[in-house]
Amino acid sequence: RGATGGRVGRKSYELSLREQWIMEDKLLNDHGTIEEIALITSKVTDLLSIHPKNITSGLNLDILTSGAVVKAAYVSAAFVIRGVAADIMDIDPEELDICHLQLEDDKKVGKILISDYHPNGSGFTSWLKDNWKECLNAIRKPSGEDNFADVLLSPKHGNKCKDACYECLKNFRNMAYHPLLDWRLGVSIVKVLADSNYVSGLDGKFDSPELKGWLDHASIQRDSLCDSFSNLNPEPTQWGVLPGLDIGPFRLVLVHELWDVEDPLAGSVLMDAKNKAQA
Secondary structure, eight states, rough: EEEEEEEEEEOOOOOTTTTTTOSHHHHHHHHHHOOOOOOOOOOOOOOEEOOSOOTTBBOOOTTTTTTTHHHHHHHHHHHHHHHHHHHHHSGGGGGEEEEOEEEOTTTEEEEEEEEEETTTTSSSSHHHHTTTHHHHHHHHOOOOSSSHHHHHHHSSHHHSSSSSTTTTTTTTTGGGGGGGHHHHHHHHHHHHHOTTTOTTTSSSOOTTTTTHHHHHHHHHHHHHHHTGGGGGGGGGETTTTTTEEEEETEEOOOOOBBBBBSSTTTTTTTHHHHHHOOE
């Protein structure tokens, strides 16, 4: 379009794309080899790497072998940590950047990377490193005050927020992460970082904010599965404290997203359910 004498004119153009191929064999034959490239930009700033020091027995924290669910837990934990730190420092959460997740070398656990948003560092990531225990304790031991951690863990929020909402982890700038966000899973990862004995309900204790109501939710999911496969005449079952169902020759047990189903923790509710189902 062009503007002349106050008027906007419009001209039609014909675009001819001859010999344009989308098939790889044609691309290779007619246009040489295909190269993979990446566009990057560098930024000098502080960077904080966070990962569990020890692998908690009974939990699967590997973001590569567990599908999307453990990745979602780490992403959610990153936003929980950012929210707590920003609240304590009284800054905009956007001052802290959440980088891509990585796999910690020689450990089957994920790694969270947090950096300052502004180049050359603003000191917020450095503060988070120096006050790491304070941020963990805000999640582990709510103070009863009207702050981010206490609102997140409050019964009022837990009763109305299924996974994430705009009062906890969601905002308009992290919409790409919305399908992954779950504050309960995020809090579970934070507690793993704070306590190597945390087993996310494997000990049969589901009274903490991130686990409260999980057994009822699992039973609802079990009933939904039974309805979905009603043509196969599924039978609702109960293995110890864990709900399950029988479908033909298969016995299913509903488990928490972070539990290691390949190597259940000895003496756990999952091992008990497995033994009873196999018997």
